[in-house]
Structure formats: C-alpha cells, structure tokens
Amino acid sequence: MKIIYVEQDRCLACRNCERVCSFQRAGGFRQENTNIWVHIDLDARSIFTMTCLQCESAICMEVCPATALQRNPETKAVTVNEHQCVGCKMCIAACPFGCLHFENLRQVAVKCDLCDGDPACVKTCMAGALHYADINELAQRKRRKIDLKLSKHPFFLQGLFPK
C-alpha cells in the first residue's frame, strides 16, 4: 500500500506542503485546515513534519458511529464520506496523532485522502522529503543512508582490526 511518508532528515521547513494542502481544499490558508503540518521548534532548533499514516486498523474508522470513515478501495486511504458524517467528532478525539480536524464551515470531519492517489503535498516538496510510496521504501532509504555514512567510517574503511 502506498502512503505519504516523511523523510524527516530531508525536511527544511519551507511549509509548501501545508500551503498547497490548505489551498486545494479551502482556496485560502488556515493552519488548522491543513492535513499535513510542519512543526518548527526554535528553542530546540528542530523540524518535524507529520501527516496521516492511513493506519491498517484505523481507530478513527473504528470509533465512527456513522460509518462515515471508509477505506478507499483503490488508494486504500481512510476517507471521510461527508454525506454520512454526523459531525460527532469522535474520530478527532480518537486519532492519537491529531490527523483529523473539524471543518467548521461544512461541519464535518476532514482528513488526508491522499488526493485520490496524486497527493499535492508530495508534488510540491522540492526538498524531496515527502514521498508517496510503500513504507518499506522508507526503510530502504534509511538503510542506504546509513550504509553511505558507515562505509566512510575508518572502522569499515580499515577493516575490523586496523593496523
């Protein structure tokens, strides 16, 4: 299954993803309307970016009393059927990551739906930190990176028992 994953060590906090996400849904920008968010901590000098991971057993889907949260058969994204949503906000309370929010205008819950398989945030991530792919690709990427760094390390360059 393809999801949007973040390669945290490539994110420079340009915030393009937040903006296009909000733009395409609401025309304008409101921080609380984005389904992806970049947290910049100036005290810790850290950057952390997060979006919905489309959980396999999604708690938002499980708690929804109106079965408004459904899995898209094609993209496998957990999506909100806005006609069925009763606005009870249970899903928002249940999601441990804060990946759903309440749209006050339409009075429904909103979450990342992977833009029907062509996520706008990924296309705008010029750092190449966002990917739309199988999560195991992230593991591969991490392995490649650590290989690159370790292979330069004297320990490996000189063999296990340097002269």
Added chain:
Amino acid sequence: MKVATNASTKILPTLCRMCETRCAINVHLKDDVIVNITPFKNHPVNRGRMCPRGIAAIDLFYHPERILKPLKKMPDGRFQEISREQAIDEIADQLQSIKAGHGARCVGVWKGEGAGFYQQEDYARRFVHAFGSPNYFSNDSACYNGRYLGHSLVTGFWNPFPDFSVADLILLFGTNPPICHPPFMREFADAKEKGAKLVVIDPRLNPVACYADVFAQPYPGTDGALCWGLIRHLIETKNYDTQLVEQYVVGFEKIAAYAQRFTPEYVEKQSGIYAGVVEEIGQLIIKNRPRISFFAGAGLEHHENGVNNIRALAILGCLAGTLGLKSGLFWPEEMGGRKLTLYDQISLESEGPIGADKFPALYDLRKECHSMTAMDYMLGKGAYPLKAMVVTAANPAVTNPNTTKVIEALSALDLLVVNDFFLTPTAKLAHYVLPAATFLERSEIHYFPNKQIVNLTAKIQHIPGVENEYRLWHDLAHRLGFGEKYFPWNSEADVNRWILEPTDITLEELARHPEGLVYKPIRYQKFKNQLVPTPSGKLEFASSYLKNLGLSEIPEYIPPYHIRCAKENYPFVLTTGARKSLFYHSRHQNIPRFRTIHPEAFVEMHPDDAAQLNIQHNEMVRVSSEIGTLDIRVCIRHRSELRKGVIEIYHGWEQWPVNLLTYDALNDPISGFPLLKGVPVRIDKIDASTSAEHQPDAACTT
C-alpha cells in the same frame, strides 16, 4: 476574458517564471482554459516538483485586476482606455520629439524582474541602444549585480549556483534558499545524506538554520569581517591551496598581510559571532576542502560595503581550492548563440551612461546604468536631463530606495510609459500604461549556465490586445524608423531561430526537448588550461583595475554604516528584504489566497526590545530613519530569530513601502548598491488606541 489558444485541450510543457528559478511545468488546458499547472517530470532543475507560487500562475493569468487595454492619463489625472495603435503612435511620437529636442540619451529603458532576464533583458538593451541611448536600467541595480561584480573582480566570472549536492561542506551567507531557491533544498538534503555539513550565516534565523550544523548570527553588514577571519585562519594554519596561489593568483601577499588583524577575537568584536564559532567554521573548511560550496545571497550585497565583502568570500573560495569544481566556483561556458545586444556594434560610452562616472565598474562589467542616480537626472540634478522612461514590469516606486524621491522623480518625467500586468504604484504615475503579457504568452530561450542547459518556452496563450515584450519593442522600433534594421523578425520564432543559427541546435529540436538540452559538455577546472577572464588573466586577490579607479585594491573590510556612524537617536538597525514565502519581491501580493498567509506588513522585533519600549505584539508603531517614516504593526518574534537591536521589514509591500526609510545615496563605491540592510532607525509608539480595533492575526507568518 477572450483568449486565443494554440491548443484547446492539451498538456503543454514550458518553464515557470513566477520566480527566477524557472522550474519546468506542465500547463493543462481544457477548452482553451488553463485548468491546472503541474510539475514537469524530467527537468534537472526541479525534478518533478514545484512550489505553490508556480501553481498560482493561473491566479496571475486570470487575475481580475489585470490590465487588458492600453491606458492613457488624461489631463484630469484619470486613465482612459485607448487602442494599442494609438498608444504606440503617441508614445513613439513623444520619444522622437524628446530625442530631437534633447538628444537620445534623455530617454531610458528600465527592465524589471517581472519581465525576466536573458532574452527579455536583451530586447530592452537592444531597443534603447538602437534608439541611441546608453541608458539601460534594471532591477539588477539592487539585486545580483553586487554579487556578480564581487565574484567577477576576483575570478573574472560568476556562476551563481554551485552544485551543492556533491559538496562536503556548504556555507550559506545571507540567504534563505527554501524560499528564494527552492530546488537548493533537494541538493542540501542530498549532500547531508552523504554526510556533508551545513553552515548558515545570517542575521535572521530562518527555519533553514534549524537544518544547519552551525548557525551564526552576525550583525548586518559584517560578513566581510568573518570572511577575512576565515582567510586568516587558512593562511595562518597553512591550510590553503598553495599551488593555486603560486601559479594563478596576483596579490596574495597583500591579502595575507591585511588578513592578520582579523583574529577570531577581532571578528567577534566586529560581527558579534563568537570567536570560538569563527574557529569552528575555519576548522570545518580545513577539514572539508576542496569540496566546499560557498554561497552568498542578496543579503551580502545590499550594503555600502557589499562588493568587498563578496570579494573576500570569493578569495576564501579560491584559497579553499573550490575553483572550477562542480561543488564550487565552477566557470560555465556560454552557448555561443547570437547576441541581441548591440554593445559590439555601437558604442555609446561617450554618451555618458548614467552612473558610469560614479560607478565605472558597474558600467564596465555589466553595461548597466545606475537607477538611483537616474532619479537625480530625472529631477534635473544630473549632467543632462532624463526626460522619458519606458519601464517594463518593474515597480521602482515600491522597490527602489527612498520612495519619496523615486515618486517625485518619476512624476517629473515628460513621458513615463509603464508596461505591466497591474496598475502598480509605478504604473499609476505613468502617462501611458500598456498591458503586459505573462510568461505564458511568449516563447523565449532560457539558459541554466551552471548546468549548461538551454530551454525553449512555449507560448501557451494569447489574449487579443495584450502583446508581449518582443512585440512592444518591435512595434515601437518600427514606428521610430529603426525597426527594419534592428527588429526585422516578424515573430518570436524568427528571433529564436536567428539566435540559435551559429549553434548546432535547431529551434525544432529545442522545442522537442522540454527537459532542456546540454549545449556544451561541462569542463571543470578550466583555469588550468585557460586564462581566467580578468584583466591580468589571473585570480585577482588584489585588483589593479580597481586601484586605477581609486578604489580599494584588496577587498578591505569597512564596518557598516550603522556601526561606523552609530547615532544615538537611531538606536535600531533595520534590515529589509528577508523573503516572504509566497511573494517574489513586489510580485504576487495581489493573489488573494496568498494574502491569507501574508495578510499585512509588520516590523519584526526581538521580545526584549519590545518589552523595553513597552510595545505589544500587533501594536502600531512609527519607524523613522534619516530618510523618512513608516507606520507599521509590530510582530514580536522568537528571541533567537533576530539579535537584540535588529529589526526586519519585508521590502515588497505596496501599501507599506519600507523603502520610505532606505538610503538611495549611501552606495557601495564599486557596484553603486544602496544600503538596504543596515539602516539606523528609531521606533516610536503611536497613540495606543490605533492598535485596539485591530484583530490580531495569529502567526505573522514569514
């Protein structure tokens, strides 16, 4: 609006020009309407990604405020729509009579960022030269030229963009790449994945500093002291490219002697960067040379000591051995196409190009006149009067320093023609306003020198009555009688063919390659077999060219004005020009969805400064300099974002022009650049009730 299209339902690849990065994009048309813009997959610049500004080209193209008909200012000051024929006729007549009465040089042309560079710039240069005037002005007077000169005076060339992805160490000075050069982000991340270190030096802590291994926050305008400190560190520890210095350098002894005073402690005193950090950066350079990318942003050039600071940085790059490397000071080659400019055919140097007497290097190296001095000529205080100006997609009434004077000067012209998309503050001063075409309405050749790639853009739309720059210069030239000779081509395709003729690339071939074509194979370290294009043919650590002009032979560090001439009644230092993520200078601020992110201007302050003045977040204050005053709201930033005593205001707001405060006449002696980042100012509270009715915006986002 009525639109004629080349294809009704189609996806057309071209290049984005919402900023100068020029990412490759796909424009989606449905029934003649642009419905979407998506990234083009296979271009090496943006590699299938694009920024939100680029997508907003739709908002620009269909903007309800776009000017679609020529406007003429009537005696009562109002604009009236006229036909394009009438506009061109009347403008040409007036240009002709000014030429007859006062001489051709009393007419100038000013090309703005909104028009673009390369071919758009060359059209403007060609037109004004063919008309008989040397007076070509551009936005480069306050951006780019300073860095171009700083590097060229040392190495003879400048390639603005190293390939960061292959560097072991990246040092950024005064730049915020995630906003101003988005594709750099990928290169930084690629380099860091391979273990590279990133050093960010900036008076303002931008998020990119969170991504850096070392962040140093100098006082504005003191980067030169740091560069000299690093030069000293390399020389003292004998960790520099000795072979390069022996064979290819003039003036090493002079800089070595001058560098001695820049001990880490002295650098700390000048720049505020801790001595230990200076040494740490020095050690990083030693450890990682020669694969180091030094990159200076516009932050370094907007000072009256800018060029020397940049020269010092270029020297540092040479000493570290980065010359000619992919990751360093790579010397690109030109394609070898025909040039539209006429400098080789007609010399107008004897006509007294404006500013060439005060800033000879600017005219010698860039063939560019000095836009700040032009204001004096418009006001009748020059060697001759500047009577008319044709401005295309430039907005000096907002972006040039000393707004009050700029407006006075532009208003004094006998003829001001402005070709633009919108009725900007500059256009409002014009006698004639012509509707400008966006980048989607022209086909032109683009270069990416660092990759030696050439691209052709596609003309995607044509709005009847709205003509592009080529047609503007073509039609004016024909009406003025030099069209046959200098603008003989009927279409842009003909011009493009003429440019390409001496090369082995054809227009058709170029059109088939939206991913761009490499026009010449890249050769690194050319300086080993070929003299560098400086007067001496060597790397000029000391420049006899500058010495002969009475300027500093080596790039002496001159402390910035706010330190040199500290004034008690102006205790703060104002920097301007830090980027807003979705604007591009004064462009894009009328795109409504962008305004939900950047709703209004503010002055950014350190919390301690605000507390000391008893100023609240969002309160309206008055900022004053020796030049003028501006009323603006306060945004109190995180305490690490700015140093105490340093404040920042964005430079492009039409409604809150910070250039009311900036100096036009405190210039860098080499580039003529104005002092925009380091202006002594005062902050005064205004009547507190003005703040009460304002609904505070949540974040004052940058």
